[in-house]
Amino acid sequence: MTSIKRQPFKASLIDWLAEVWLIFWSLVKIMVPVLLVVRLVEIAGWIDDLGLLIQPLMVLVGLPGEMGLVWMATMVGNIYTGMAVFYQLGLGEQVTVAQVSVIGSMMLIAHSLPVEVAIARATGVSLWFTLLLRIGGALLLGLVLNGIYNYFSLLQTPAPLLWQPEIADSSWAGWLLTQGQTLLAALLIIAGLTLLIRILRLLGIERLIHLVLEPFLRALGIGVKASNIMLVGLTLGLSFGGGLLIREARSGSIGGKDIFMTMAFLGLCHSLIEDTLLILLLGADLTTILWGRLAFSLLVIILFAHLFKQIPDKRLKWFYRSPSGAPANKAD
Template identity: 55%
Template sequence: MKSFSTFFRELGREIYSVSITLFRLMIPVILVVKLLEELGGVELLAAVLGPLMGMIGLPDSMGLVWAATLSANIYAGMLVFFTQSQQEALSVAQVTVVAGLLLMAHGLPIEARIAQKAGVRLGATLLLRIGGGLLFAAVLNLIYSQGGWLQSPNELYWQPDPVDSSLGGWALAQVKSLLMIQLVIVLLLSGLKVLRLLGIERLMTWLLQPLLRLLGIGREATSITIIGVTLGLSFGGALLIREAQAGHVSKRDVFASMAFLGLCHSLIEDTLLVMLLGAHLSGVLWLRLAFSLISIALMTRWMDRRSAAFHQRYLVHPPG
C-alpha cells in the first residue's frame, strides 16, 4: 500500500510541476498576443509576409493566413483561410504549400517561449521555424509545379462553425483550451509512468535508437521526442523543460530535440486539420517527414563541427 501511495504522490508532483511550468508560460503570452491582435498586429505582420507568398507560388492574401497562424495557432489560420479562399481560386498544390507553412510555423509566441525555457535561444528557434517553413513551402512548390502535379482546383472539406468574436467568447475558448491541455497532461504523465514501470518505455527507446542516432538525438530525449512528434510541441517541450532543468538531458540534445519538434510535431492532429482544407497527404505528411529528418540530420552534424562557445552564443543557454 505504501508503494501504491508513493506512486500517486510522485505522479501528483510531476503533474503539478509540468502543469505549472506550462501555464506560467502560456497564459501571459496568450494575453499579450490578444492585445497585439486588437492593436492590429496580425494585419501588420500580414503586410510583411504578403510579398513573400509570391516567391512560393501563392497569392499575397495567404500572408494573412500565415500571420494569423504564426501569432495564434492552426485553428486561427484555418478560419482566415476559409474567408480568403472564397476570393482566390487555389489549386490542391497551392493549398498543400500553404499547409506546409502552417505546419512548420504556428503558435510561435507560445512555442518559441517553451523552447526558450528549455534552453534554446529565441533567435535560433525563429530562424528554424520561419526559415524552415519558407524553405519547405518552396520545396513543395518546386516539386508540384515542375512535375505538374495536384494542379486541379481545390475543394474545401471543412466549413467553420460561427465563432463568438466577443471578449467573453474569446476568454471562454481559452479556458476550455487550457482545461483540455490539463487533461492531456494528466493522461500523458500517468501513461508514461505506467509504461516506465512496465519497462515498455525502455523498449521503445531501444527500438527507436537507430533513427534517433541518425538524427543526432541522444537516448535521454527519446520518449520526450516521441511525445512531441505525436501529440505536439507544447507537451514534449514541457517535459523537456523539466528534464533539462534537472540536468537529465544535455544542452545539445535539448537543441536537437526541440529543433526536430519545431519542424515535425503533432503529426496526427495537425496533419488531419490541414487536410480538411484540401491539402494533399504527400506534402503534409510524407514530404514533411522527409524534409524534417534530412534537415535535423544535417543540422546536428553541422552543430558537432561548431565550438562550445558558438553553441552558447547562438544556439543554447541554461534552461529556465
Template identity: 50%
Template sequence: MLSRVILVQGVKTLFIDVWRVYFTLLKVMVPAIIAVKLLDMMGGTQWLAMVLAPLMDLVGLPEKMGLVWATAMLTNIYTGMAVFFDLAKHESLTVAQVSVLGTMMLLAHALPIEGAVAKLTGVSWRVTLALRIGGGLILAIIVHQIYQFGNWQQQPAVFVWQPVVTSPSLLDWGISQLTMLITIFFMITALTIFLRLLRWCGVEKLIQILLSPFLKALSVGKEATNVCVIGLTLGLSYGAGLLIDEARTGHINKRDIFLVVCFLGLTHSVIEDTLLILLLGADIMAVLWGRLLFALAVIVILSRCIKQESTQELCTKEVS
C-alpha cells in the first residue's frame, strides 16, 4: 500500500514538472508560430530574401538562394529545403555551393521560435540573432573560401531528396503545428523520465566524466552535461525546455546556461538536421565537422571573454 502511494505521488510530481516545462514553452512557441505564419502570408519571407540577396555573392551563391535562407530562418529547414529544390531545378549548383548554403541553413533556421525559447533561458534576442545569423554568414564565407582555395567539391551536386507536396490550406497547417506541439509534450515527458533514470542508475555521472574534456574546453560546469547532450541530438527546444527547469532548481548557474544555449544555438539536432542537408547533396565535412568546430571555437572565445565576470554582471551585460 505504501509503495503504491509513493508511486502515485512520484507520477504526480513527474507530471507537474513536465507540464511546468511544457506550458512555459507553449506560452512562447504558440504566439511565435502564429506570428511567423502571418508574417509569411504578408510577404515577409520575400522581403527578407531581398535583403539577403546581395550577401549571397559573398559566399559564391546565386542571389535567388537568399530566398532559401530567408525561408529557413523564418520557418524551418524542411520548408527551406522545399524552396531550395524548386529553385535548384533551374540552377547548376556544385557540391561546394550546396554545402555553403547548408551551413547557413543549419546555423540560422526557425529563429522566431528558437529565439523565443532561448529568450526564456535569459539569452537575449540581440545575442541570438547576432550569433546565429552573423555566425552563419561568417562560417559560409570561411567554407566558401576554403573550397575556392583548393578548388574542392566543384562537381555538380546530386539532389537525392524529393519534397513532399502538401496542401497549403490553413487547416492542414494548423493540424501539422498541433501535431508538432503534442509531439513535444511526449518528448519532454520521455526525456524527463530518461534523465531521472540516468540519475538514479548513476549513468549521469559516467556521462559527465566522459564529456568532461569537452565541457572543460567550453568552460561549462558538469551539471549542464545532460542538457547539452539532449540539445545536440534532439534540438534546441527540447534542450532549452529542460534547461529552464534545471535553472529554476538552481542546479545550473546562469553563466553556464548562457554558454550552453549559445552553443546549442549554433549546433543542435546534429543528427536529423545534418542528414537533411546531406540529402541536398552537401559535403559532410562542412555541414557536420565544420559546423561543430566553428561552434566550439566561438563558444571557447565567448567563454574566455566572460570568464572573469560575475553571474549578475553576465546577465545584465550579455543577456539583457
C-alpha cells in the first residue's frame, strides 16, 4: 500500500520538476541573449547618448532635461539602474514630489524594455505594439500628471530622498554574478509559484480566485481563463513571471484576444508591490504611483478593448500572433 501511495507522489513530483524546468528554460532563452546585448550597449555608452536625445520630451512633462538619462537607463536597464542614475546626478535635491511622481510613474510603465518586450513577443504580442503602448503610455501619463499638478499646485514641496544606492561592481565578474543571482531568484520564484498553483487547484481555491477576478476581467474585455496570467503579472511582474506567462500563452487554453488584452494591461501595470516600493524610495507620492497608475491603466485598456472589437480578425496579426509551440488558437 505504501509503495502504491509513493508512485503517484513520485509521478507528481517529477511532473512538477519538469514543468518548472520547461518554464525556467523558456525564460532563460529569452533573458540571457537580451541581457548580453544590453550589457554591450551600456559599455558602448549609447544609453547616455540616447538619454540626451530625449531631453526635450522631459521638458514637455515638466522635468529637468537630465531626467532623460534616468528614464533611458530605466528603459534599457531596469528600475534599479534608473534609480542609481537619479542619485548620481544629484536630482533628488532639485526636484519636487510632483516631479518625482511624474518620472516615477513613467519609469513604472516603461522599464526593462529589452527583456519585457521580448517576453511579450514570446506570448504573441507584436514588438511594435508593446513599445508604442509602454513608451507612449508613459509619456501620456506624464503629461496628464504634470498638467494636474501644475493646475492645482499639488505636491510642490521638495522631494525627500529615502534611498542611496550601493556602489555597484561594474566589472564583467560583478555583472555575471548579479545576472546569475537574478536567474536563480527567477527559478526559485517559478518553482514556488507553480507549486502554489497546484496546491490551490487541488484545494479548489484557484476556481474561487477566478470567480473573484471575473468582474474585473470582464470590465477589461478579458476572459476568466486569463486569471493566472493576470495574478502573476500584477504580483511578480513580467521579468520574474515571464516564464509562466509564456507557458500559459502557449498552452492553447486561452484565446488570442484574451492573451493580447491581458499582456496589454500588464504592460502598463505590473509588479504592483516591489516596483511601487522602489519608486516610493525616491520620494514619489504613493497615491500617484499606485492608484493613479492603476486607474490610468484601467481606463486605457477599457478604451482599447472597445476599439479592439472593431478591428477585423484579418487585421489582428498586426497586434497578435499565436506564439510558436502553441496549438491552433482562435482569436476569440
